[in-house]
Amino acid sequence: MGVFGARAVLLVVFVAAAWPKLMDPDSLATAVYHYDLLPERWIGLVAVVLPGVELAAAAGLLFRRARAAAELLIAGLLVVFIAAASVALARGMAGIDCGCFGSGRALGVTLILEDAALLALAAYGIHASWRSTQQPRRISA
Numbered sequence: 001m002g003v004f005g006a007r008a009v010l011l012v013v014f015v016a017a018a019w020p021k022l023m024d025p026d027s028l029a030t031a032v033y034h035y036d037l038l039p040e041r042w043i044g045l046v047a048v049v050l051p052g053v054e055l056a057a058a059a060g061l062l063f064r065r066a067r068a069a070a071e072l073l074i075a076g077l078l079v080v081f082i083a084a085a086s087v088a089l090a091r092g093m094a095g096i097d098c099g100c101f102g103s104g105r106a107l108g109v110t111l112i113l114e115d116a117a118l119l120a121l122a123a124y125g126i127h128a129s130w131r132s133t134q135q136p137r138r139i140s141a
Contacts, residue, residue, distance in 0.1 A: 003128040006121040010074055011061045013118060018054035020102020025051070031099030035088050053077070061125075068129035075122040082115045 001009075021028045029047035032038065038046065057077065060070025088096065088107055098107040105111070 003125055006124045007061050007067070007071075010071075010118065010121055010125065011058050014054045014058035014074065017101050018051040018058065021047070021051035021054070021099075024102055027097075027102060028099050031097045034093070034096045035084055035099075036091070036093075037084055037087060068126065071122050071125040071129060075119060075126060078115050078119040078122060082112055082119065085112050085115070 025044075025047040028050065029043050032043050032046050033040070053073070054077065057070045057073040060066035060073070085098065085107055088094075089109065089112070094108055095106045098105050098111050100111065
């Protein structure tokens with residue numbers, strides 16, 4: 001898969017993940033609450049802000065000048081998602097609603113592996129963005 005394909009996968013996944021959360025922030029708030037990682041006063045804020053951040057990151061992939069920042073943001077989100085899921089699993093919370101895609105999908109090792117694969121795609125995009133800035137420039141006489 002080329003870098004275009006990696007970015008297309010990230011774009012589709014992050015739009016598909018954000019849209020249901022935008023439509024039903026209460027379900028996301030409930031899922032975030034069950035992770036038991038944040039103070040209760042932050043849960044509503046996370047439920048409202050997170051889908052917008054995911055959409056903004058996905059949209060950034062569409063614009064050359066924003067692409068590297070969007071890929072870094074996506075990578076950061078995925079690291080947070082992987083960490084939260086890992087902590088929850090370590091605490092014996094397997095099976096709680098993961099809060100992904102607005103569905104009742106259960107938290108499990110498969111989710112962490114999927115997020116790790118998406119993180120690898122984001123890293124590939126970051127590398128490609130970085131390499132494109134390192135290309136030597138021709139000077140016209």
